[in-house]
């Protein structure tokens with residue numbers, strides 16, 4: 621699936637829905653590479669383009685307001701179509717703007733990062749950050765047309781961003797496929813990602829979202845690694861050293877796997893395989909006893925919490941997660957604080 625399929629599907633959709641006006645929302649890095657792509661996408665309709673500064677800081681209510689204002693100044697009505705062409709930042713923000721402008725206009729996501737292809741662009745969650753509170757405000761609304769992932773767009777993606785998407789891909793293997801995890805264990809580097817892995821993740825997420833679109837129960841499983849991951853992302857951002865979302869999630873996968881084994885759910889040898897694998901591909905930051913309370917503070921805003929208790933997704937086996945396990949802060953501190961992440965070593969155990 622590539623550019624031609626996306627253009628064909630959009631053109632047919634516009635004809636069928638009688639859509640004549642589209643805004644392409646993107647960011648500066650993506651625009652630099654894909655001006656020709658935009659020109660082709662715009663052939664069948666009148667198109668306008670909004671280019672945001674790249675980076676998570678643009679995922680804010682201030683940016684949303686500036687886009688709403690732009691739409692209003694241009695007198696766009698509810699027939700406007702918004703195409704979010706970018707990574708998770710553009711998809712999350714654009715989905716939020718589309719679901720709120722004049723109570724909702726039609727939109728689609730054309731994801732350009734690995735992370736957005738396998739996660740952010742699907743599942744109908746849209747939103748902006750509230751300062752350091754990730755996704756503090758948002759909506760559930762599904763794109764009106766689901767476009768296929770165009771993996772050729774990944775050719776221009778910087779390595780660190782590919783690694784970030786790889787973090788989410790590993791999550792899918794850990795919660796959903798021992799076989800995929802085994803395949804990933806044979807990787808020497810992250811550039812060996814195949815289109816079929818991307819397809820697996822998309823299908824896995826879509827199946828779960830179909831069963832629980834509003835994230836009330838089984839969809840929580842997709843949040844494995846994110847209790848620690850979001851807290852680490854917020855902590856690093858507030859400390860002035862931001863990390864990419866999927867890199868923070870990879871840290872979360874490490875610590876939540878550790879928690880799984882320390883609580884007796886995950887066999888020790890499987891934890892060891894996960895630790896070997898994650899330390900080979902990611903720098904895992906140590907969580908010292910002075911950092912942990914700060915992380916717990918962020919975790920207290922986690923959407924999965926119930927009755928003031930932190931609620932974790934944990935692993936029972938590689939490829940199988942268990943959900944909504946309440947853990948008191950005190951236990952968390954005794955299980956995690958001052959654990960020293962191992963230094964990467966060649967993988968033998970997978």
Ligand SMILES: NC(=O)c1ccc[n+]([C@@H]2O[C@H](COP(=O)([O-])OP(=O)(O)OC[C@H]3O[C@@H](n4cnc5c(N)ncnc54)[C@H](O)[C@@H]3O)[C@@H](O)[C@H]2O)c1
Pocket residue numbers: 647648649650653674675676679706707708709710712732733734735736739740741742743745746754755773774775776777778781784785864865866
């Ligand atoms: N809604 C959801 O279900 C969901 C799920 C996971 C993550 N997210 C959100 O997604 C965001 C992270 O997404 P992301 O990792 O895609 O980050 P991003 O959108 O910020 O993109 C990362 C960087 O890559 C650049 N880039 C994007 N595509 C490129 C390409 N093809 N070539 C060259 N450069 C390119 C961007 O300009 C940016 O600098 C976070 O805000 C996270 O909260 C949402």
